Amino acid sequence: MATIVSPSHFSPVEDAENIKKACQGWGTDEKAIVSILGHRNLFQRKLIRQAYQEIYHEDLIHQLKSELSGDFERAICLWVMDPPERDAHLAKLALQGPIDYKVLVEISCMRSPEDLLATRRAYRCLYKRSLEEDLAARTTGEIRSLLVAMATAYKYDGKEIDEMLAMSEASILHDEIRGNAVDHEETISVLSTRSSAQLCAIFNHYKDTYGRSITRDLLRHPTNEYLSALRAAIRCIKNPNRYYAKVLRNAINTVGTDEYALTRVIVTRAEKDLKNISDLFFKRNNVSLRQAIEKETSGDYKDFLLALLGNDEIESSSSN
């Protein structure tokens, strides 16, 4: 369930004009920007960006970039981007400097097959290279095999399960992971080609047969980068909401707060399943996501994240 609240009637032209007004003169009226963009859904933001382009012959994102700064700027700009453009942008950032495997795993494993294709199309269009080309050029060894295979997948997304196959592939995974195989060729192949439903069946058989979950077995070498990317991929597939709740928990508990992770999850999930994620967050942490964000962030950035969290949380946290 989504969290953001958007009006049923709105005028893209008026919104564009009001954003322009907020950007003009001395200083910027950030509150006005939050009050508009924090309450517009994907389709509405698209229309506002179009209207802005037509009226002022400038990309709304460029304008916002030049007026705002810091975490607030990054959050607003990501929010205004189209989801495939945003994912392509996040992937590009993840591939610059020290590689952020987790972001790449998130994008590859959490998007629908069509959304992942759209992201690859946007990436190619924006950067004149394919996503897998950059992934392959910036990584090596097993982590490359894993990341490229996951990013290029276009999985079947039906619910059918082949139990016999799941059982036999659970055993293949176990052999490679617990048997300290020289490589994880079969594991990567299974993870990157089987449908999510089939993979969940495989993980269940793994636990039933061997008495420990596959993610637990992968914890044996917590410092191995490849194994932790593999584990992240499995966690994303097993339970996306729980994975995101954990990312939020880590982001908030990090000394100084990891604003980038916080922004990424809130912005990308606000129109999808942020309600479920924040429910899980509350269950696990005894504090609502809203309260945690209120405590750890400040200023316009805080106001904006809270706007994306919507009203539901106000009620649930005030009743707690």
Add this chain to the structure above:
Amino acid sequence: MATIVSPSHFSPVEDAENIKKACQGWGTDEKAIVSILGHRNLFQRKLIRQAYQEIYHEDLIHQLKSELSGDFERAICLWVMDPPERDAHLAKLALQGPIDYKVLVEISCMRSPEDLLATRRAYRCLYKRSLEEDLAARTTGEIRSLLVAMATAYKYDGKEIDEMLAMSEASILHDEIRGNAVDHEETISVLSTRSSAQLCAIFNHYKDTYGRSITRDLLRHPTNEYLSALRAAIRCIKNPNRYYAKVLRNAINTVGTDEYALTRVIVTRAEKDLKNISDLFFKRNNVSLRQAIEKETSGDYKDFLLALLGNDEIESSSSN
């Protein structure tokens, strides 16, 4: 350049009715079917199939399958399919029984990035599994790495070339191929992620630096299935028309003729570049493709292939 000749005015309903008439009564009027379908372009065939479905509540392909037989049936049915549906069908066939690596390589390397995505979408839709899932399940080792990586690529298709990068990657390929490396991890990664323009630059540097073409170096172990699939992929990328001309030559020179390969190339290329392929065929074999097909095939199947070859060849072969 395409070869087929289609009328500028036509009526899908009349065509559908005439095909139905040709299928009714005792025996089938194959000549009528060739004279209609052999002269309709992709868009026209699509409309005829739609009209047929609406009028007779039956898929035109089912009807044709039940009326026709042998090579003629296969050629006509492939011709009526939408290209992504046809490629998905060819890939599925290639994965049944002994795997036909060359067909899989052809589909992965010769289609535009968007066409390859469309094929994967059609495959998933028709067979409720992803293409890479079936590829991975039916193959192992390096040939699996190669086929899966090629089939899941969505390459950048611009013309930009990075010469320095091409030079360094030519050397990586050479090291792996001539150095008898334990695996071809880098070769597969380069082949499946770099754009066609960049790959051609790499192949040129390879030849310039080492004095032999990469395809020639790969000939050293002609019986190795993986190496011959790799070589086929490189030939597809280097010069698609020459590759197809060679497939036709082999198909025609095989004892008894390889009708499946003949059909596949003629049907899939008739609306794309069959003119160029047949020009190359003539140059290399001193006989026109039309004459070769007239000699090696017969009946309605022959008439249909010749219809797809169009008129150009009649003129060029009569003038020779």
